Amino acid sequence: MKFTDIFIRRPVLAIVVSLFLLVLGLRSIGLLPVLQFPRTENAVVTVATTYTGADAGQVAGFVTTPLENVIAQANGIDYMTSTSTPGVSVITANLRLNYPSDKALTEINTKVNAVLNRLPPEAQRPVLNVKIGQTTDAMYIGFSSKTLPPNKITDYLTRVVQPQLQAVDGVQTAEILGGKLFALRAWLNPRKLAAYGLTAADVHTALANNDYLSAAGHTKGQMVKINLTASTSLHSLSGFRNLIIKQHNGAVVRLKDVAKVTLGSEDYESQVAFDGHQGVF
Structure with missing residues (x-):
């Protein structure tokens, strides 16, 4: 006796099994992941340091170079870029694809802390920032006043507006452009x-x-x-x-x-x- 003979002799069983497979298939359609491209994570870690009063050459020699040497030793970095302008040093570390950003940020922070004693005393402490994925400016909101100067407007935005915007779900960061502290x-x-x-x-x-x-x-x-x-x-x-x-x-x-x-x-x-x-x- 063949396996198919059971369903020929018992049509009710065949109908029940067919309906069960049909319902199971319909239920699985909504659970199947549909991705046009594979899920990836591309993170960028930025290290910004302020050295007030120094020209671009001093910033590059006394701030950017020591930080680059230690940041390059961290794991997960694909490539780095840096810019040295009067008073400001910015180092950008692009991580390898799908490398954990939290792990890289912790390791880079450790490397930076180990070289703080080699930076000039007048230089401020480096500020680390991480951005995940492709960031797009979705909206620009302008604030101006005929009575308040820009520094008071910036103070209001920093204390009141910026925290509320950053708390919105889906907003990675809310930056202030043209702020006057x-x-x-x-x-x-x-x-x-x-x-x-x-x-x-x-x-x-x-x-x-x-x-x-x-x-x-x-x-x-x-x-x-x-x-x-x-x-x-x-x-x-x-x-x-x-x-x-x-x-x-x-x-x-x-x-x-x-x-x-x-x-x-x-x-x-x-x-x-x-x-x-x-x-x-």
Whole structure:
């Protein structure tokens, strides 16, 4: 007796099996993955370092080169590119296809931390950022005001708008273009500096020595313990203006005597405009 004879003698069984296979096939159609291309992950790790006041050659020699040498030792890197501009070093590490981005970011961060003592003291700590996949700018939102300056608009966007946009599902990052961060601007007068026998380095030293926070430890008695903090940081524009730069024979030279001190932006080298009005994107 052949196997097919069972279904000939029992037609009801044959119908039930056929219906079962039909239902199973229909159910499987919706579960089959349909991909035009295979699923891939292409990540890019960016290391940005700020070295204020340095030209492109100094940035390349003292910041970019040491970082490139250690980042190249990390696993999973396909190729690297770097740019050195006045005051800024940017190193881009393109990872191999489907290499875990979290693992590469951790290893690159470890390599960068190991070489921090070789960077110039004036250079800021490198900032690492990872982007996965092909990033596309889906929308540009412009902010401008007739009453608020760009630095106040940037402060509002950083504190309120940017966190909400980054919390939206599917948004990888929300970047601020043309932002102006708050910064103290001391416009030095060379004639007044020469008259008082001062240089720009003397002003820089005075600012560095009089604007810092120090942990002084703690004091405790039998029942009480108090933490001590020595704060000499300046918090107001008037405090910076009255900062003592030099003392000689009872005479005091303050920062306002040799410079015009204002609260402005970190840089004025670029700006963003929309319909002829300066703004922030």
